[in-house]
Amino acid sequence: MKSLLLGAAAAAAFASPAAAQTVAITNAKLVIGDGAGPVDGGTVVIRDGKVVAAGAGVAVPAGVRVVDAGGRWVSPGIFAGFTRMGIVEVDAVEGTNDTAASGSPFNAALDVAPAVNPKSSPIAINRVEGVTRAVVAPDNSRGSIFAGQGAVIDLGADMDAVSRPRAFQFMEYGEAGARAAGGSRPAAYAMLRNALLLVRDYVRSPAAFESNSKDAMLTRADAVALVPVVQGKMPLLVHVERASDILVVLQLKKDVPSLHLVLVGATEGWTVAREIAAAGVAVIASPVADLPESFEALAATQSNIGRMKAAGVLVGMGTINQDEARQARWEKQYAGNLVAIASVPGASGLSWGEAFATISSRPAEALGMGDAFGSLRPGRHGDVVVWDGDPLEIGSTAQAVYIDGVEQPLVSRQTRLRDRYWEPKEGALPKAYQR
Amino acid sequence: MLAACATNGGGARSAGAGTPAASTGAGPGKGKGYSHDPYPSTYRVYPGAPTLVTNVTVLDGEGGRIDGGSVLFREGKIVAVGQGLTADAGTTVIDGRGKYVTPGVIDIHSHLGDYPSPGVEALSDGNEATSPATPEVWAEHSVWPQDPGFARALTNGGVTTLQILPGSANLFGGRSVVLKNVYARTVQGMKFPGAPYGLKMACGENPKRVYGGKGRAPATRMGNVAYDRQTWARAAEYKRRWDKYEEKGGEPPARDIAMDTLRGVLDGEILVQNHCYRADEMAIVMDMAKEFGYKVTAFHHAVEAYKIADLLKANSTCAAVWADWYGFKMEAYDAVNENLAILEKEGACGLIHSDDANGIQRLNQEVAKARASGIKSGFDISEATAWKWLAINPAKALGIADRTGSLKPGKMADVVLWNGNPFSVYTRPQMVWVDGALLYDAANPKLRPVSDFELGQPGEGDVK
Numbered sequence: 001m002k003s004l005l006l007g008a009a010a011a012a013a014f015a016s017p018a019a020a021q022t023v024a025i026t027n028a029k030l031v032i033g034d035g036a037g038p039v040d041g042g043t044v045v046i047r048d049g050k051v052v053a054a055g056a057g058v059a060v061p062a063g064v065r066v067v068d069a070g071g072r073w074v075s076p077g078i079f080a081g082f083t084r085m086g087i088v089e090v091d092a093v094e095g096t097n098d099t100a101a102s103g104s105p106f107n108a109a110l111d112v113a114p115a116v117n118p119k120s121s122p123i124a125i126n127r128v129e130g131v132t133r134a135v136v137a138p139d140n141s142r143g144s145i146f147a148g149q150g151a152v153i154d155l156g157a158d159m160d161a162v163s164r165p166r167a168f169q170f171m172e173y174g175e176a177g178a179r180a181a182g183g184s185r186p187a188a189y190a191m192l193r194n195a196l197l198l199v200r201d202y203v204r205s206p207a208a209f210e211s212n213s214k215d216a217m218l219t220r221a222d223a224v225a226l227v228p229v230v231q232g233k234m235p236l237l238v239h240v241e242r243a244s245d246i247l248v249v250l251q252l253k254k255d256v257p258s259l260h261l262v263l264v265g266a267t268e269g270w271t272v273a274r275e276i277a278a279a280g281v282a283v284i285a286s287p288v289a290d291l292p293e294s295f296e297a298l299a300a301t302q303s304n305i306g307r308m309k310a311a312g313v314l315v316g317m318g319t320i321n322q323d324e325a326r327q328a329r330w331e332k333q334y335a336g337n338l339v340a341i342a343s344v345p346g347a348s349g350l351s352w353g354e355a356f357a358t359i360s361s362r363p364a365e366a367l368g369m370g371d372a373f374g375s376l377r378p379g380r381h382g383d384v385v386v387w388d389g390d391p392l393e394i395g396s397t398a399q400a401v402y403i404d405g406v407e408q409p410l411v412s413r414q415t416r417l418r419d420r421y422w423e424p425k426e427g428a429l430p431k432a433y434q435r
Numbered sequence: 436m437l438a439a440c441a442t443n444g445g446g447a448r449s450a451g452a453g454t455p456a457a458s459t460g461a462g463p464g465k466g467k468g469y470s471h472d473p474y475p476s477t478y479r480v481y482p483g484a485p486t487l488v489t490n491v492t493v494l495d496g497e498g499g500r501i502d503g504g505s506v507l508f509r510e511g512k513i514v515a516v517g518q519g520l521t522a523d524a525g526t527t528v529i530d531g532r533g534k535y536v537t538p539g540v541i542d543i544h545s546h547l548g549d550y551p552s553p554g555v556e557a558l559s560d561g562n563e564a565t566s567p568a569t570p571e572v573w574a575e576h577s578v579w580p581q582d583p584g585f586a587r588a589l590t591n592g593g594v595t596t597l598q599i600l601p602g603s604a605n606l607f608g609g610r611s612v613v614l615k616n617v618y619a620r621t622v623q624g625m626k627f628p629g630a631p632y633g634l635k636m637a638c639g640e641n642p643k644r645v646y647g648g649k650g651r652a653p654a655t656r657m658g659n660v661a662y663d664r665q666t667w668a669r670a671a672e673y674k675r676r677w678d679k680y681e682e683k684g685g686e687p688p689a690r691d692i693a694m695d696t697l698r699g700v701l702d703g704e705i706l707v708q709n710h711c712y713r714a715d716e717m718a719i720v721m722d723m724a725k726e727f728g729y730k731v732t733a734f735h736h737a738v739e740a741y742k743i744a745d746l747l748k749a750n751s752t753c754a755a756v757w758a759d760w761y762g763f764k765m766e767a768y769d770a771v772n773e774n775l776a777i778l779e780k781e782g783a784c785g786l787i788h789s790d791d792a793n794g795i796q797r798l799n800q801e802v803a804k805a806r807a808s809g810i811k812s813g814f815d816i817s818e819a820t821a822w823k824w825l826a827i828n829p830a831k832a833l834g835i836a837d838r839t840g841s842l843k844p845g846k847m848a849d850v851v852l853w854n855g856n857p858f859s860v861y862t863r864p865q866m867v868w869v870d871g872a873l874l875y876d877a878a879n880p881k882l883r884p885v886s887d888f889e890l891g892q893p894g895e896g897d898v899k
Contacts, residue, residue: 090765090768093765290591290793290899291583292552292583292889293552294554298889299892301899325763336860339860343854347898393859394800394804395804395806395858397807414761414772417769418812424777424781
């Protein structure tokens with residue numbers, strides 16, 4: 001069984017261009033990704049890159065390729081809720097780092113989609129570990145709370161990575177927002193209110209919009225980018241940590257009801273969880289932030305996600321301040337930790353199914369994309385992983401990864417280096433000849 | 436180029452000139468020219484009940500495993516480990532059926548206290564980034580004993596011993612300090628009694644970036660090595676003068692606090708803990724150590740250690756590594772998840788480390804990842820063997836393996852009871868003892884430390 005799966009993966013590495021297959025994976029310990037636990041004897045059918053059916057009683061259509069999972073775990077691929085994958089290769093090498101642009105006059109208008117490099121090494125390294133989609137956010141620059149428009153990407157081994165360009169606008173509030181806006185939270189709030197007013201002016205009369213002066217408070221391009229945000233057509237992701245700041249941001253939704261607001265970070269979210277739930281605002285949170293790393297995160301605890309979930313908040317996981325550029329693969333381990341703390345008296349964890357949902361369907365739902373990504377419910381993109389064990393357990397590895405129904409190669413720079421140096425000593429020729 | 440060291444040493448010179456051996460009062464005489472322990476440990480062992488933990492899987496930290504085993508400790512020390520142990524009346528007996536007992540986790544690379552939470556500038560005391568060589572600074576003089584991170588490392592990570600290092604901005608970053616993970620009002624109250632000092636050195640990108648960015652040496656890797664060698668040459672001369680004085684008496688040489696540290700290294704009394712990522716650079720540093728007659732005890736962040744496992748083994752130098760950090764800078768570009776496994780396979784000394792206030796809370800999971808990667812690649816590593824990476828191997832690299840780092844009779848009773856298999860993501864520390872004192876019990880909210888900083892703040896005393 002193993003050889004069949006791995007053999008198929010190796011073949012896919014050289015298939016170009018890869019085509020979406022119709023495939024049925026049967027005999028699976030199947031995880032739908034919707035919050036429920038795994039079911040035995042499950043089948044998932046993918047056709048034309050989309051999930052057709054998944055469950056315990058699903059029939060295999062005639063004539064399709066059948067992969068027998070042999071009772072192993074099969075789940076949706078990991079949907080990484082907040083990353084900077086694909087827009088930075090090495091943080092400390094400026095030419096490879098497209099996360100922020102401190103010298104640019106544009107902010108909200110910046111669009112990460114054209115910068116995404118499907119060949120950047122973090123994409124293959126995370127793909128090998130079962131991450132199939134990622135939310136990619138820009139970082140903000142000095143001078144604006146608005147960072148620009150982020151994307152949802154797939155991690156497939158092809159040049160077509162961007163699934164949803166301009167999927168959301170990303171904004172900093174709290175300490176980072178204050179710093180960017182000139183030095184205080186009132187300055188950040190004033191910048192936000194001012195932008196919303198100017199966008200309203202722009203919508204009323206585009207021709208009259210004054211943006212050519214070097215003193216303009218919002219460039220025309222930035223105003224254009226914020227129109228769908230104000231109209232509620234584009235989610236606004238706001239990074240905010242402190243409880244009082246969260247309440248300020250929630251108030252914004254009362255003032256502008258059309259806003260599709262999503263909180264990012266929300267380390268102190270558990271202390272105002274009822275208010276977040278009442279506002280109907282979703283959260284993409286860090287799972288393991290438990291240190292008072294700043295004065296806006298004094299109440300940090302790993303119980304944050306569990307407590308917000310218990311209060312009725314829709315919570316997905318992101319790796320905020322956790323090496324967003326390349327360690328989305330840690331989300332599996334972190335989700336396992338959320339299950340683990342359920343056994344600690346006084347802590348609030350998650351059930352296994354809910355923990356898995358925080359790294360699959362929940363972040364997609366937070367962005368309003370739950371109908372497209374993050375689960376094996378019919379109609380979703382065919383992102384499926386066959387694992388050799390419980391995907392949240394350390395040591396489980398992906399044995400087959402499908403993205404949009406296409407089986408993916410499970411090779412990266414790291415696996416190549418490992419193979420070259422498994423025997424460290426040089427042999428008859430230098431290592432440079434060993435491939 | 437060496438002016439900074441000489442200048443910094445000058446202040447101490449005037450203080451010590453009249454009474455060169457003031458703190459020992461006994462020079463001349465070998466090792467008596469000046470005090471080598473002027474800020475001595477005041478750590479005290481807290482009271483503990485005689486305790487027998489039974490029905491557990493024991494990983495002894497040296498590669499041994501006992502199924503259905505027991506661990507007995509009393510008066511701060513391990514008394515016995517084995518099957519079928521019984522206890523006297525008055526011994527606390529804990530039935531650990533289905534659970535594991537291991538020695539306390541040791542992190543050889545931490546900046547807790549020097550870069551504490553909250554991470555604000557006012558508390559940022561980890562890099563004396565004002566000169567490429569600052570062996571005169573001692574990390575213990577920066578440690579804030581109220582860092583909330585110590586509690587998280589204890590309760591979530593089972594960490595009982597940790598080394599606090601100065602940062603890596605400098606080629607010679609200063610002295611490290613080894614701490615017991617027990618809160619105290621003063622850093623002296625946390626110091627591991629009798630642990631040797633370490634000298635933090637750094638090669639590679641950090642020193643050349645920090646100083647090259649200021650338009651001064653070193654700005655290149657060759658500049659790094661040149662500066663190192665100049666400094667070692669000076670240290671050798673300092674050592675020669677002091678050795679002569681301590682042997683024959685006469686006029687005491689001028690004290691130089693920076694050179695005291697380097698002399699300690701050349702005498703083998705201070706261990707070199709060298710931040711170094713790349714295989715080729717580690718090889719150069721090991722040659723440099725031979726040139727000046729010292730030894731690198733451990734490379735830290737040794738991302739490319741796997742490429743030179745044979746060289747490390749030949750030099751008896753350990754490599755402290757992460758399980759899977761990679762790519763954040765060029766010298767971290769060639770990481771593989773099998774780094775520790777390859778070191779183990781080749782018979783070199785490997786160990787895990789965190790360098791991170793979050794990562795220190797999950798070193799058991801990091802070891803589990805490293806082990807799993809090795810097994811998947813075809814090298815079988817037992818749980819007992821892998822536990823050496825966070826027990827006896829770091830203890831050896833800290834020079835304290837005779838006192839902690841494994842569950843052997845007579846050693847400090849630094850013990851963790853895990854509520855399941857600690858190689859599973861679903862397992863947490865249930866109880867942690869340091870020197871036989873129960874300092875964490877998941878079931879007892881009163882046995883959960885709250886640092887001064889957290890008192891009266893949002894989230895005080897919460898499970899973290």
